[in-house]
Amino acid sequence: MTQSSRPRSFRRSLRRSTETRQQLIAFALRGEMFAVPIGLVHKVVAVNIPSGSLEDGGPRLVPYVERQIAAIRLSQWLFPLALPATEVPSQSSSSDSHMLVVQSPNHELVGLLIANQPSLIRVSTSAFAPIPATFLQRGQIRYVGAMVNRGEQSPIFLISIGELMGELYPQFQAELPSQDPPRQPHALGASSTGYPKLLPERPI
Numbered sequence: 001m002t003q004s005s006r007p008r009s010f011r012r013s014l015r016r017s018t019e020t021r022q023q024l025i026a027f028a029l030r031g032e033m034f035a036v037p038i039g040l041v042h043k044v045v046a047v048n049i050p051s052g053s054l055e056d057g058g059p060r061l062v063p064y065v066e067r068q069i070a071a072i073r074l075s076q077w078l079f080p081l082a083l084p085a086t087e088v089p090s091q092s093s094s095s096d097s098h099m100l101v102v103q104s105p106n107h108e109l110v111g112l113l114i115a116n117q118p119s120l121i122r123v124s125t126s127a128f129a130p131i132p133a134t135f136l137q138r139g140q141i142r143y144v145g146a147m148v149n150r151g152e153q154s155p156i157f158l159i160s161i162g163e164l165m166g167e168l169y170p171q172f173q174a175e176l177p178s179q180d181p182p183r184q185p186h187a188l189g190a191s192s193t194g195y196p197k198l199l200p201e202r203p204i
Contacts, residue, residue, distance in 0.1 A: 019124045024148075025100065026156060027118035029075045032141070033156040035148065038120070040161050042101040042109060049096040049113060059171070062111055064101065071099060071111030072168065078141055078159070102161055104169045123148050128158070143167075 024035035025044065049062060049071075061068040073096060096113035104110050127148050135141075145160035 019126060021122040021124055024121050024123055024156075024158070025118045026121045027098075027114050028116050029114060030079060033154065034078070034144075034159055035121070035156050036100060036102070036159050036161060040102055042103060044118060045099050045101065047096060047099045047113065059168070062099070064099075064109065064111065069101070069109045069111055071113050074112045074114055077164065077168070078143055080139060080142055102165070104165050106169065110165065110168070131157075
């Protein structure tokens with residue numbers, strides 16, 4: 001049987017198996033899905049930070065591995081518009097439960113606080129697409145550089161960490177403690193398989 005005579009479903013599955021896939025750390029914020037490339041994240045840790053301690057989104061100093069680092073509530077930076085009063089989560093349900101630790105332009109560690117547990121996903125490079133200009137003009141979400149198409153599901157927005165840090169860092173440089181550059185930029189508390197112990201892995 002020649003390749004051209006094989007069923008289309010077989011050829012599609014063959015293309016998917018040979019496509020390059022990128023690993024992302026994905027999480028939900030305000031009903032939208034976001035992701036950060038795994039190589040840009042130093043570590044993901046569980047935290048318990050009440051919402052009232054970061055009402056303005058930060059930055060604030062939070063404990064991390066026997067020191068303190070500056071952290072922000074990520075949702076309040078990605079979404080420039082405040083939630084309507086009817087959609088504001090209750091105090092008990094809006095605590096930040098996880099923190100993505102990334103590096104600032106000066107190689108300092110910075111925490112991005114999120115309310116839900118993230119997961120590790122694999123995405124085919126062909127699924128990435130630029131953000132439509134009309135979407136960017138509405139200004140409903142900031143600091144996103146691309147998106148992952150998921151067919152009938154809503155897309156996953158890829159956060160532009162460089163753009164976010166470029167605006168954040170000058171604003172809270174004074175709050176960053178003096179640190180040595182991390183020895184392992186993408187150490188995610190990995191197990192022997194190289195995957196983070198904290199994050200459940202699922203394909204997309």
